[in-house]
Amino acid sequence: MQSFISSPIQTAVAAVVSMGLAQALHLPDPYWAPISAIVCSLDAFEGAAATARRRLVGTLIGVFLAALQVSFTAYNLINYGLAIALLGLLCRAAGLHPSSLRFGAIALTVVVSDPDKSVVWFTAAARFVDVALGIAVALFVVKAWPKSSKQD
Numbered sequence: 001m002q003s004f005i006s007s008p009i010q011t012a013v014a015a016v017v018s019m020g021l022a023q024a025l026h027l028p029d030p031y032w033a034p035i036s037a038i039v040c041s042l043d044a045f046e047g048a049a050a051t052a053r054r055r056l057v058g059t060l061i062g063v064f065l066a067a068l069q070v071s072f073t074a075y076n077l078i079n080y081g082l083a084i085a086l087l088g089l090l091c092r093a094a095g096l097h098p099s100s101l102r103f104g105a106i107a108l109t110v111v112v113s114d115p116d117k118s119v120v121w122f123t124a125a126a127r128f129v130d131v132a133l134g135i136a137v138a139l140f141v142v143k144a145w146p147k148s149s150k151q152d
Contacts, residue, residue, distance in 0.1 A: 010145050011041040018137040025133075028126050032110075036134025041142065052135040055103040057096060059131045062087055062104030063124035066111035070120040075112060083108055107131065 015034040022030030040052050069075075069083045084105050091101045107127050114123045 010141055011038055014038070014041045014134075014138045014141040017141070018134045021133055021137065022130060025129075027130055027133075028123075029130065032127060032130035033134040033137070036131045037138040037141075038134075040135050040138035049139065050097075051099070052139055054097045054099045056132060056135055058091065058100035058103035058105075059107040059128055060104075061090055061100070062107035063111050063127050065090075065104075066108040067120050067124040069108075070112055070117050075117070080109075080112055083112070103131075 014037040018033040018037040019030055022033035027033065036055065039055065065083050065087050069079055073079045087104050087108060088101045091098075091104065110127055111120065111124050114120065116123070
């Protein structure tokens with residue numbers, strides 16, 4: 001019964017702490033930090049560190065490709081699709097888990113969708129910081145959370 005209650009509370013704590021930290025850092029879209037914390041917290045019972053690493057690497061590649069795309073090509077659906085395909089090829093060539101592509105494609109989509117193209121590198125960096133913050137908080141909460149007994 002304790003793990004039934006513990007998991008949702010653990011996820012809520014990670015979400016609240018990461019949102020609070022993102023707001024305190026005045027990140028432009030602080031909601032991305034708790035989204036990352038929620039994803040990593042919910043996967044905590046099946047390998048939080050592996051999920052965190054995949055999300056972080058995928059996000060880094062995704063925001064970098066998005067910033068390059070916005071900086072050097074006109075935005076259109078063909079270029080957007082090509083950027084996602086390139087992301088997938090890079091992830092595969094690097095031997096990354098397929099979920100790295102998923103996380104990277106989400107980050108790429110967020111960055112290329114920002115209406116203010118003049119600050120694309122700031123947007124890319126902010127998205128990466130949001131994700132890294134959420135992951136760090138989720139991993140901290142997972143590691144610091146009291147472990148339940150095997151009798152649950």
